[in-house]
Amino acid sequence: MKFNHKQQSLPTAIVVGNGTNALGVVRSLGRHGVPVLSIVDHPDAIPLRSRFGVKQVWPAIAGELFVEQLESLAATSSGPTPILFMTEEKTVTTVSEARTRVQAVTRIVLPEHQRLMSLMHKQRFQSLAEQTGALIPRVVHLKCEADLSKLIDLRFPCVLKPAYKHHDYGIRFKKAYVIKSAHEAALLYEEIAPVLADIVVQEWVEGGDDDIYFNLQYIGEDGRLVVSFPGRKIRSWPPRIGGTASCLPAWEHAEELEKLTYSFFRKVDFVGMGSMEFKRDRHDGRFYMIEPTVARTDFQEEVATINGVNLPLAAYRYEAGLLQIEKPSPSSMRIWRDTVIDRWSQVAQGENAELDRYPTCDSLWRWDDPGPWFQSIQQRIKWRWRALTDRASRLSQS
Numbered sequence: 001m002k003f004n005h006k007q008q009s010l011p012t013a014i015v016v017g018n019g020t021n022a023l024g025v026v027r028s029l030g031r032h033g034v035p036v037l038s039i040v041d042h043p044d045a046i047p048l049r050s051r052f053g054v055k056q057v058w059p060a061i062a063g064e065l066f067v068e069q070l071e072s073l074a075a076t077s078s079g080p081t082p083i084l085f086m087t088e089e090k091t092v093t094t095v096s097e098a099r100t101r102v103q104a105v106t107r108i109v110l111p112e113h114q115r116l117m118s119l120m121h122k123q124r125f126q127s128l129a130e131q132t133g134a135l136i137p138r139v140v141h142l143k144c145e146a147d148l149s150k151l152i153d154l155r156f157p158c159v160l161k162p163a164y165k166h167h168d169y170g171i172r173f174k175k176a177y178v179i180k181s182a183h184e185a186a187l188l189y190e191e192i193a194p195v196l197a198d199i200v201v202q203e204w205v206e207g208g209d210d211d212i213y214f215n216l217q218y219i220g221e222d223g224r225l226v227v228s229f230p231g232r233k234i235r236s237w238p239p240r241i242g243g244t245a246s247c248l249p250a251w252e253h254a255e256e257l258e259k260l261t262y263s264f265f266r267k268v269d270f271v272g273m274g275s276m277e278f279k280r281d282r283h284d285g286r287f288y289m290i291e292p293t294v295a296r297t298d299f300q301e302e303v304a305t306i307n308g309v310n311l312p313l314a315a316y317r318y319e320a321g322l323l324q325i326e327k328p329s330p331s332s333m334r335i336w337r338d339t340v341i342d343r344w345s346q347v348a349q350g351e352n353a354e355l356d357r358y359p360t361c362d363s364l365w366r367w368d369d370p371g372p373w374f375q376s377i378q379q380r381i382k383w384r385w386r387a388l389t390d391r392a393s394r395l396s397q398s
Contacts, residue, residue: 011080011320012037013312014070014106015053016061017087018045020338020363023372024302025085026053028312037082044379046364049371062090067098074105083319084108085273085312086296089120089165096295107319109221109272110295119270119294122163122200129289132267134260136289137203142189144197151182155203159241160185163198176241178204205279205288209236209345210352213250213287215261216275216304218315223271225262226324227314229304230254237341239349244300245342248358249307251330253287260287273297273315303336306361335360340376 012035015025022038023046030036030052037054038047041061048055060066074082084106086092095102096113103110110116118124123141130136140150141163161176162169172195179185185201192199205211212233218226232250236242250257261276274294278287297312304311310325317324335358346352365373 012082014082015085016091018042021087021299023047025312026050028305028310046372049375051369062094081107092295111270128268134289139200139202142199148186157204159202163200166196169196205281207282209233211280213278215257218273219271221271226318227311228258229309230257234354235345237345245345246337247300247303248335306334307332333358338363
């Protein structure tokens with residue numbers, strides 16, 4: 001598995017991941033002449049269709065096999081030590097557990113392992129946030145049926161969600177549930193517990209999708225804040241509790257969001273790529289911490305790039321010892337949008353005037369890199385054709 005890039009004076013950026021997140025990182029780096037190696041573990045992965053970077057399909061992007069593949073790549077490649085960018089949580093867990101081996105062959109900045117695992121677990125993050133004095137909604141941690149009695153301490157409505165990403169949970173249940181009472185939470189927990197007993201119930205912060213903010217950051221190993229970007233969601237999918245469907249910069253709150261995020265990260269000794277999600281309460285106007293994303297880029301990371309703050313490039317240049325690009329003035333207002341899920345959210349919630357107010361950048365479509373968009377169209381045609389043929393087959397048998 002040999003990889004030798006022509007631009008040997010620059011370290012290769014290894015971008016690991018199958019989805020839109022990884023595509024955004026590949027584009028953010030590739031457009032600026034960074035030698036990119038995109039690693040996926042699925043033949044239909046979106047980054048494979050980008051014109052930027054060299055691509056390799058590996059058997060896995062997590063687990064022991066992935067670590068062995070990285071070591072094999074290093075043994076057969078030349079040039080400066082590559083810089084590793086992760087975009088999926090399963091890769092983060094693997095790399096952190098095998099950090100001695102991974103950091104021997106790549107450049108990746110990580111906090112201490114147990115601290116990283118705590119930040120990736122919702123209840124342990126809650127404890128850290130409370131210890132640092134951060135403003136955060138109250139949470140009850142459910143590990144067994146007996147813990148349900150603790151729900152009496154919460155103010156409903158609340159959000160019920162898994163304490164950490166769990167494959168089987170993700171297949172059978174929603175990302176999160178808004179619940180109106182302790183009784184409703186108990187009924188839902190009874191259904192979920194056989195699959196995953198480790199659940200958190202968090203008090204709801206009043207507000208809609210467009211009250212959800214985030215701050216994206218890269219912090220060097222020396223604790224220096226290299227780059228920061230403030231953003232706000234427009235719509236989520238599923239509405240109110242899901243991932244980002246569309247978002248834009250939140251320059252008006254840049255200073256406060258940066259301070260809240262960086263202060264917390266420094267208090268818990270976090271370094272590397274990370275971000276924090278907040279919700280601004282419509283009643284008191286304050287920002288409440290919801291959850292961090294750590295050691296990897298966020299799903300909507302490219303919103304920063306299209307608005308003049310290229311976080312992957314800033315991180316790459318910092319780790320490669322290159323001069324930083326001058327910080328742009330906060331003036332650009334472009335919307336980043338995952339068109340498919342944003343349309344689903346629009347159907348569920350109705351129109352949002354902000355999407356007509358500013359230029360919109362599709363997460364897949366680019367004039368200079370149309371391949372990922374065309375692939376998505378082909379996949380949707382295949383899915384619809386399969387659904388039609390399955391339906392026709394069922395009708396013919398009835």
